[in-house]
Amino acid sequence: GAVVSQHPSWVICKSGTSVKIECRSLDFQATTMFWYRQFPKQSLMLMATSNEGSKATYEQGVEKDKFLINHASLTLSTLTVTSAHPEDSSFYICSASTGQGFGYTFGSGTRLTVV
Amino acid sequence: GDSVTQMEGPVTLSEEAFLTINCTYTATGYPSLFWYVQYPGEGLQLLLKATKADDKGSNKGFEATYRKETTSFHLEKGSVQVSDSAVYFCALSDRGAKFGNQFYFGTGTSLTVIP
Numbered sequence: 252g253a254v255v256s257q258h259p260s261w262v263i264c265k266s267g268t269s270v271k272i273e274c275r276s277l278d279f280q281a282t283t284m285f286w287y288r289q290f291p292k293q294s295l296m297l298m299a300t301s302n303e304g305s306k307a308t309y310e311q312g313v314e315k316d317k318f319l320i321n322h323a324s325l326t327l328s329t330l331t332v333t334s335a336h337p338e339d340s341s342f343y344i345c346s347a348s349t350g351q352g353f354g355y356t357f358g359s360g361t362r363l364t365v366v
Numbered sequence: 367g368d369s370v371t372q373m374e375g376p377v378t379l380s381e382e383a384f385l386t387i388n389c390t391y392t393a394t395g396y397p398s399l400f401w402y403v404q405y406p407g408e409g410l411q412l413l414l415k416a417t418k419a420d421d422k423g424s425n426k427g428f429e430a431t432y433r434k435e436t437t438s439f440h441l442e443k444g445s446v447q448v449s450d451s452a453v454y455f456c457a458l459s460d461r462g463a464k465f466g467n468q469f470y471f472g473t474g475t476s477l478t479v480i481p
Contacts, residue, residue: 287410289459297410346410357471 254278255347257358264335264365272330272361274345280325281347286318289342298343301328335365368393372456372472379446379479387441387475389430389456397458399423399432399439404453404474413441413454446479453477 254277264270274284286298299315301307301322309315317339319331328347332339344360373388391397401413401423414423419434428443439456456472 285410356473 255281255345255356255358257345257361259361260359261362262364264363266336266365267334269331269333270335270363272332272343272345272363274328274330274347274358276326276347276356279347281328282325283348284322284328285346285348286320286328286330287344287346289344298330332363335363337365339363340365368395368397368458368470370456370458370470370472372475374473374475375453376476376478379477381448381479381481382445383479385441385443385446385450385477387454387456387477389439389441389472391437391439391456391458391470393437393458399430400457400459401428401430401439401441402455402457402471404455406452410455446477448479448481451477451479 256275256277258273262270282303284301288296288298290296297310298313298318299307299309299320301320303322303325307320307322317333319333320328322328328345330343340363342360342362345358347356369392371390377387379385391399398415398417400415402410403413404410413428414425414430416423416430416432416439419432422429422431428441430439430441432439441454443450453474453476455474458470
């Protein structure tokens with residue numbers, strides 16, 4: 252079945268540094284990828300939707316300059332948290348779609364801790 | 367480790383039919399359980415949740431009861447509509463997981479409701 256690999260699974264970084272999270276579709280071409288964030292004790296929240304080769308569409312309240320999303324190929328999307336601060340500590344998860352209406356596959360998530 | 371097993375689809379029903387989507391889970395800690403829905407071309411939306419045993423989550427006519435004795439959280443709706451056509455994901459968030467509130471998703475069940 253469709254597999255999405257997300258790395259790293261967890262990362263600890265210093266405040267002010269940038270962190271890149273990768274989401275790869277291993278055995279299918281992902282025309283659309285979604286990035287989610289989970290705040291402590293809350294449910295997942297959609298951050299942005301990215302389509303291969305075009306700019307990501309960010310949800311209201313998500314800072315596009317802080318959360319840089321690149322979907323340069325059909326198998327890779329990256330989320331870069333720039334100038335990270337402790338309030339960015341969260342669980343980030345991606346999902347990928349073939350665009351056929353089925354086949355939404357989730358990555359395993361990344362636990363980011365900013366100290 | 368933690369996991370969610372969800373009935374495979376796709377599921378096709380006639381309008382006003384009864385819907386059940388089965389979901390069972392395995393967890394080492396104290397999970398909260400969720401159903402998410404993804405409409406075509408959109409990101410995940412939280413449909414309903416339950417945070418402890420015997421809780422019943424409900425929303426938009428959908429219901430699911432957290433059954434600890436059977437480790438299940440089956441989604442039900444008495445009368446589906448065409449607008450319910452979507453992919454449904456069962457998920458758990460385990461507060462006792464190593465890295466805290468980590469989500470584990472089922473593979474998703476695609477539902478198509480025909481007039």
